[in-house]
Amino acid sequence: MQKTVAVLGGGIGGLSACYYLSKSPQVSKIVLLEGSGRLGGWLHSTRREDGAVAELGLESELLPVTYDHVASKNRFLFVGGQLHKMPSGLGGVVRTVPPFSQPLVLSVLKELLIGRGKEGDETVHSFVSRRLGAELADIAIDCLCRGVFAGDCRKLSVRSCFPPLFNAEQARGSIVLGMVLGSGSGPVVPSSGLAQRAQRERWAQWSLRKGMQSLPDALEDSLKGRVQIHKHTPVKELTQGPGSWESLSEQLREISMVTVAVVNLEYEGSILPVGFGHLIPSSEDRALLGVMMGGAWFQEVFGSLEEVTEKCFLDRAIQADCIPQYHLGHWKRLENIRHYIDQHKLPLSLTGASYDGVSVNDVIFSGRKSVESLVGEV
Incomplete structure (x- = not known):
């Protein structure tokens, strides 16, 4: 029997779910309900007349950038009032490179001798401090968590935020050995020519x-005729016969979010060396993350979101509650949520950045997995 499926929310997760649902012969009707007047969620680009592109929400390099490109190699940290290029290549590992006080190879060698952790989860800072030393945790990992999650590495879960590191230790007793020898089945590369090219070109x-924003725009165009799209249609409530979903609602509300202010600057000509950008550890400036401002410290530094003037919204993209925070124990909360859905046989599947990854790629994959949990492989 074919199914009718409603997708709540037209962000990249909802659009991806619609795309995969439209490929399933088990689905006869798809309805997409979006509360705002546009699709795409946090993928929102401002296009100026001179051709400049300012990303309001998610920033990225233009087109494919390979690992050996100068923009990928040149990554900086702002520590002690100055920029420091992140160590790269063999030379950067075997010699001392500021802001670090010793060669990174020493931390790597010591890591091989550290025993496997006994906890089911651990904060990112605690995990890296234990395995690689406090300096790497305080500087490099602190910066990384602020750049990716706009969050505090002393609260974020290593199991949920960096599963390859957690799995490497669980499988091999060492991050290094896990990365070298493998810690389980690797990612399956799709057979499409584009996916193969991305892997080949690294x-x-x-x-x-x-x-x-071109991505959700293209998805919207491709779904016309196959999906009933309703904008300006916020969903207020979900009900299904007797009983209550309050327990599920409470667990979902426990996943916290942070607010980020994104400021885009453009200069005439090439006035800066090519690089990916720079990040700043919380010990330098709790509010300034690098290319973003705020995150887990938004309320403390900027005050209430309701008090920001309209002019500020026009000049700066203030993204309210835009990045979910996978705090310690996040994996267990997800386990409980999914168990509740299965136990109560709810015709419901969850997708988006709140669960298994905050990147665009993660959310697209989340859309596919949520569809397959409802209708099988697509």
């Missing part, structure tokens, strides 16, 4: 010429 990241 893409580090990708974007689109007219901005990342």
